[in-house]
Amino acid sequence: MKPHLRKMWCIPPKQSGEFVYHMEDVLEVYHRPYDPKRPVICLDETFKQLIGETREPLPPLPGRIERYDNVYVRKGVVSLFMTFEPLAGWRHVEMTDSRTAVDFAKVVKQLVDSRRYRNAEKIVLVMDQLNTHTPGSLYEAFTPDEARRIADKLEIHYTPKHGSWLDMAEIELSAFERDLPERVGNKVAMKEHCCAWEDRRNGSKVKIHWQFSTDDARIKLRKLYPTIEC
Secondary structure, eight states: THHHHHHHOOOOOOOOOOHHHHHHHHHHTSSOOOOTTTTTEEEEEEEEEEEEEEEOOOOOOBBBBBOOOOOOOEEEEEEEEEETTTTEEEEEEESSOOOHHHHHHHHHHHHSSSSTTTTOEEEEEEEETTOOOOOHHHHHHHHHHHHHHHTTTTEEEEETTHHHHHOHHHHHHHHHHSSSSOOOOOOOHHHHHHHHHHHHHHHHHHOOOOOOOHHHHHHGGGGOOOOOOO
């Protein structure tokens, strides 16, 4: 036993009708055939600390990797919004200074009005239940007419609480973070990295073909379903 060790884990509630409803709802969306008129877009967000150097790193030499000082300086935080269309292999990373309802609303408006989705009948938006991830945030950023116009373009599906693994944008954020240098010192450098990573992934059309289904969930995750007594 090592009681001093701890690890964060996402633990879903057992026998929760609320959890399994949202899970099955999202799984149904993920198994729809590709439809350019109703594209499925996953959205997630995170933040990254900007970390600068106090001394210039020593450049790499033959047989020796680049070395940097263990002392660093914090230079603030940026927020990153990931929008990802898994069946088309397209994603976009939007960098903002904060993670407010207005920031979320602006990202959604940009998505709805983009050349890529301008002619879509509906955008099927999958995201978690963060308090800012609601159509109400649109009304905090835009006039009522504009907020309603944007909201009418959306078909929203929420992942369950404690079930963020169901949001495929989280997978893309993980891929982004693995490719991120250990230290990024300013917003310009972070923006350049976002654009380069996005262009590379979109150029390769990296897709996700979701395999886990509702039938799988009812077998493998049966402990999460309420027990019905006949």
